[in-house]
Each structure stands twice: as structure tokens, then as C-alpha cells.
Amino acid sequence: MTRDSAATVDNMTTDAAKPGYRVIPVRHWGRLAAGIVTVALLASIVVSFARAEIDWSVVGQYFTYHTILTGFMVTIVLTVVAMVIGILLGVLVAVMRLSSNPVVSGIAWLYVWIFRGTPVYLQLLLWFNIALIFPHVGIPGVFSGRTVDLVTPFVAAILGLGLNQGAYTSEVVRAGILSVDEGQGEAAKALGLPSGALMRTVILPQAMRVILPPIGNETIGMLKTTSLASAIGASEVLNESQHIYLVNNMIMELLLVSAIWYLIAVSILSIIQYYIERRFAKGGSSKALPLTPWQKIVWFFTTRRSLA
């Protein structure tokens, strides 16, 4: 009871007119203390980085070095292609798993079991060395070739990351499809929609609200997981950094160059994710959409009462 009334006061203070009274807002001493401690810790970390024997001019110099830039592009392309493959496979496998045909759903289950059940690093190594099992690949009469020529580190990385992602995404998509009320499918059926159109125009758009947040997280995860492809020699940004520091020994500087590029890419992805999620919230809730981060910052500085 007392907690409730305190919370109510807290929510209404600022400028609420209370005729005849001066209202003293609640002071959040805990928040203030936590804020001070956090800022102090951050400052000390920044200072130690600044004092450490890191040659920041080297960081700046290599930040836009051409192999770093091409490496970063490879990282982005790997992320995008692997996610596209992962999502297409994920939707396909999710629909297969929900099929009433036991062979179809069994195959889908087996795929998820294998690719989710083994480390992605191991899968990358397997694809890279696939020539040991299938020395030649081809479609009879169309083309044929040696596997080693075809499965370059880049291709192996795409296969490994994409197929692994497909297994994870299918579980996310399946959960999304199952989250949609059964009545939706029945209503669409009753209108004469064939099953493909029903899935595409009625079920999946509604499943998106459940599917998108984890897919956004997994895209961000994928961006970083592509660094594992450096182990099979795919020339993504971390691999390029390593090439440089193995020569000039500026290890920490070049790792920082990569780190900064990752942070930039992740930040951009987070913003994109945020606005896509807002878009798909349409019609899903009678509540107003929450504030955008920018609106929150503006709110924070205009009301000046969140810290103390």
C-alpha cells in the first residue's frame, strides 16, 4: 500500500499542480550513488587505455587501411549472405517441421539436430575440408569440378555460417508461427486462401513480432561470428588485422582497429533493428508505440529528474 502510493507520487510530481502545497520530489540516492561509481570506473578504464603503450596514431593510420576496409566489406557481405541463407532456410525448415507429413518434418528435425548440435567452428572446418569426402562436385552434363577449387575459404564460410544459422532461425520462426492464434489460420482457410498464401499473407506477418527481435540479435551475433572464418583463412576484417600485426607486431593497435569497426557495424544494425521492430508492431497492440531512443534522450534532458 505504502509502496503503491510512493510510486504514484513519484510518477506525478514534477509540475502537477497541488494547490496550497509545495511537493518535494522523491530523491533516488541509490541511483545517484550507482551513477557516480559507474562514471568513476569508466574514467579509470579510459585513463589506463590512454596511458597504456598503445600507439593511437597507428590505430588511426590503419583504421582506413585498404586491406582493413576490404576485410570489413567481406565481414559485412559474409554477415548479409549468411543471414539471408539462414532466414530462407529457417522459414523453409520451420514450415517443414510443422508439416503433417512425418518424412518432411523428420528431415527438418534431423537438419536442426545436426546443425544446432555441433559447434559452428567445427562446421566451418568441415566445409573447408569437404574435399576430403567429396573430391569432385557437379551436376552431370552441366558442369563438374574439383571441390577444392569450388569451396574457397569464403564459400566454406558462407556454407558453414548460413547452414548453421538456418537451424537456429528455423526454431525462431517455428516459435513465431506457433504464437499466432489458431483462429487466424482457420479464418483464412474459410475464405478459401490456399495454404501458401495463408502462410505468407496471414501467419508470417503476424509471426514477425515474435520472430524479429531474436533475428535482430542473431544478425548482430552473426556479424561477430564471421570472425571465426579467419580460422579457415577467409579474409574478413579480423583476419586482415592479423595479417598486418604478424608483420608489424602492433597487436593491440590492430585488434582495436577491428574492434572499432565491429562496434560501428553493430551500432548501425541495432538502429535498423529498432526501427524494423517498430514497423512490425503495427496493429499488434492498442498501446501507443514506446519512445524512440532519441525521444527518450530529449525527454531525459528536458525533465531533468531521472538521476536524482
Added chain:
Amino acid sequence: MNTQPLVRVEGLHKSFGPQEVLKGVSMEVHSGEVVCILGPSGSGKSTLLRCINFIEEPTAGLIFVGDEIIGHRRTPDAAVLQQVRESEIARQRQDIGMVFQKFNLFPHMTVLENITHAPRLVKHIAAGPAKATAMDLLEKVGLANRAGAYPRQLSGGQQQRVAIARALAMEPKLVLFDEPTSALDPELVGDVLEVMKDLATGGLTMIVVTHEIGFAREVADRVIFVDDGVIVEQGTPAEVLDTPSHERTKAFLSRVLS
């Protein structure tokens, strides 16, 4: 009536696992007829409706609607039927509208999009004519001013009237209503029943599962009383509601009318 019935249900059985829910139901509905189905909870009324449009596949029995045998195709040999695939059943369902207890409007589409979606996608009607038809229907159910709203912005009664318009947009020969007013606040029931009365007067063939005895009495051409998966009795509203001949009907009516 000597004419061919629009709907003929023959020896319909439906089991869910070991539980037999429909135990041999046969009935006919003629074109333009309004048939109300009454019966206690769990007696199989919803299942009967859902078997008619094959949302639930019957365990045994046949459903004739117009020239079609739902889920089947005739073969040159009159004694042999070919089962059809899901896409063909989808085509057969175009002639059978359905209105659900919980409306089941598509929440990610506006009212207008809800109504035009199937005609555009399934019947390939162009955007302009589809919209014109939808607006006519919205006018009919008294919601022409809410075309741009999302379902969640509407009251239950308004949602149900949109759902009725959505079903009618496919120009069905028959519309199935499964307790269309049971999920509504009492003060909203009247609007929906009013729309349904208009449709009945307009000659639409309707099969209505309902607990609204007043509606059945006033609008139905025939009332069917179902209990425990069988049709116990049927006849005009006066026959079934005022002078029921079976004990189970009497017991049910005394419960709902008290």
C-alpha cells in the same frame, strides 16, 4: 420442397481420437433457408459447422454443397469418388463463408484490407472493384466510416460486423455462423443480430449455431436441436421451441429460457 437442396450432409461422423463427437448427422438446407442449430455445450455444434467447410475433416460421411462434394471429386464411375488435395478444397471453400465466435479478423490489416484480401488474392479482383464492393458491404453493416481502422480499435460488435462483411465479400452461396454473438457484451449483441436479420431477409442461405432463442424464433425457417453428436429433433421454430417432442429438447429449453 422438391428442389435440390443447396447443402446436404449425409451420415457425418467425426471422432477426435477415441472420442466420437458426431455420431451420424444427416441434414439438408435449401437455398435461401436460415437454419438455426441449438444444443448444449459440447454437443458437437461447432464441429458440425467446421466439417461442412472441411476445416475439420470428417471421419465418415459426405458433404454436398451446390454441385460440389467437399473434399472430393466425382469420377466417370458414379460409384467412385476421388479425394482432392488441399488446394482444391481451398477452391471449394470459396463458396462457403464462415463467421467465428471470436471474429478472427486479421489484426495486421485495416478493416478495408481484411475485406478485400481474399477477393483480391483468391479471385484476382482488381483493387478498385474490390474496394468498391468492400465499401458497399461496410455500408450495409453500418461501418463505412471505419474502413481505415485496425480491428483492435473497434468494439467486439463492430469487429463481428466487419467479419460478416469479410465473409460476404467472397459472394458465398452459404454462410456458417458459429455463435456469432457469444463473445459480445449484451448491449452489442443487438447490432450484430440486426445485420444477420437483414441478410436473412435478403435471401442469404445461413446455418447459425446460436444460443439466441429469440433470434431463432424470429428469423429461422427451421431449428435443429443437437445433443451428444446426433440431431434429436428439427422443425419450424414453433414446433421445436414451443412444442418440443423430446425430453432432451424440453430440458435444454427450460434451462436456457429460465
